[in-house]
Amino acid sequence: QQPVQSPQAVILREGEDAVINCSSSKALYSVHWYRQKHGEAPVFLMILLKGGEQKGHEKISASFNEKKQQSSLYLTASQLSYSGTYFCGTDSGGATNKLIFGTGTLLAVQP
Amino acid sequence: DAGITQSPRHKVTETGTPVTLRCHQTENHRYMYWYRQDPGHGLRLIHYSYGVKDTDKGEVSDGYSVSRSKTEDFLLTLESATSSQTSVYFCAVGTVNTYEQYFGPGTRLTVT
Numbered sequence: 130q131q132p133v134q135s136p137q138a139v140i141l142r143e144g145e146d147a148v149i150n151c152s153s154s155k156a157l158y159s160v161h162w163y164r165q166k167h168g169e170a171p172v173f174l175m176i177l178l179k180g181g182e183q184k185g186h187e188k189i190s191a192s193f194n195e196k197k198q199q200s201s202l203y204l205t206a207s208q209l210s211y212s213g214t215y216f217c218g219t220d221s222g223g224a225t226n227k228l229i230f231g232t233g234t235l236l237a238v239q240p
Numbered sequence: 241d242a243g244i245t246q247s248p249r250h251k252v253t254e255t256g257t258p259v260t261l262r263c264h265q266t267e268n269h270r271y272m273y274w275y276r277q278d279p280g281h282g283l284r285l286i287h288y289s290y291g292v293k294d295t296d297k298g299e300v301s302d303g304y305s306v307s308r309s310k311t312e313d314f315l316l317t318l319e320s321a322t323s324s325q326t327s328v329y330f331c332a333v334g335t336v337n338t339y340e341q342y343f344g345p346g347t348r349l350t351v352t
Contacts, residue, residue, distance in 0.1 A: 131282065159339060170330060170343040171283065178339075216282055218341075226271055226334045228341065229299070230283040 130154055132219045134231035141207050141238045149202040149234045151217030158222040160193050160200040165233075166213040174202075174215075204236070212238045243267045244344035246331050252350045259318040261347050263331030265311075271334030272314040273341065274298075274306060276327040283330065289314055321351045 132153040139147050151160060159178045163171040177193035177200060189211075193200045204211055214235050218228035243266035253259050263272060274286040275298075285298030287306040295306050303325060305317045318325055331344040 161339075161341070170345055173340050173342060176339055218283075220339070226339050226341070227273075227285065227288060227298070229285070230275075232280065232282040 131229055132217055132231040134217060134234050136234060138235040141236065143209060143238055143240055144206050147204045147207060147236060149215050151200045151219070151231055153198040153219045155198065155219070155221050157195060157198050157219050159220045161218040161220070161228060162191055162202050163216045163218065164213045165216065171216060207238045209238050209240065212236060244331060244333055244342060246344040246347050248347060249345065250348045252352060253321050254352055255322060256320050259321050259349065261316045261329055261349070263314045263344055265333050267333070268311055269333035270336050272308065273332040273334065274314065274316045275330045275332065276300065277330060278327050286316065323351050325349065326351045
């Protein structure tokens with residue numbers, strides 16, 4: 130079952146912050162975050178493993194609450210280059226790193 | 241860039257014809273995956289491979305088969321293409337130690 134992402138879309142001005150949420154109905158071993166620009170392949174941003182560790186990537190960070198089976202992606206002081214569709218991918222364990230992706234959150238950053 | 245190429249990059253085919261898409265990697269990754277991407281559905285796993293000749297089904301495997309006879313190549317075959325298989329197909333590779341997946345450039349397939 131696909132994880133649920135919210136919001137489905139968000140429009141920001143440069144410099145504003147945003148939070149994208151990912152929620153699963155299954156117990157999770159890890160959550161992965163990807164960004165995809167229009168017409169391009171998804172690009173890996175970060176992975177959060179079981180244990181609730183928060184990770185960061187430039188001005189983008191994320192948290193993982195394994196008890197709630199939720200992850201959140203935080204974009205601070207957004208830049209035009211942050212525009213794209215963000216996907217979370219969830220892994221419920223096993224050796225094959227098989228991911229189930231959410232339907233995505235479209236982020237548009239305007240000048 | 242994880243050294244992943246997909247061929248062809250674009251293809252138009254007719255309903256009922258077989259189609260094979262190729263994914264080629266140069267970095268000896270153990271895991272390989274095929275996804276399809278459709279509006280409103282995100283990325284959905286079709287099949288995956290965890291080694292040469294070791295493959296398994298994903299969420300949307302009906303109508304698709306795969307083969308992996310060499311580490312570097314993972315083939316996706318649509319046995320008899322249907323219009324519902326019109327989509328963008330992405331191949332990905334997975335690292336063993338870090339669990340990251342890296343995607344190829346995609347193949348846009350149109351079935352008429």
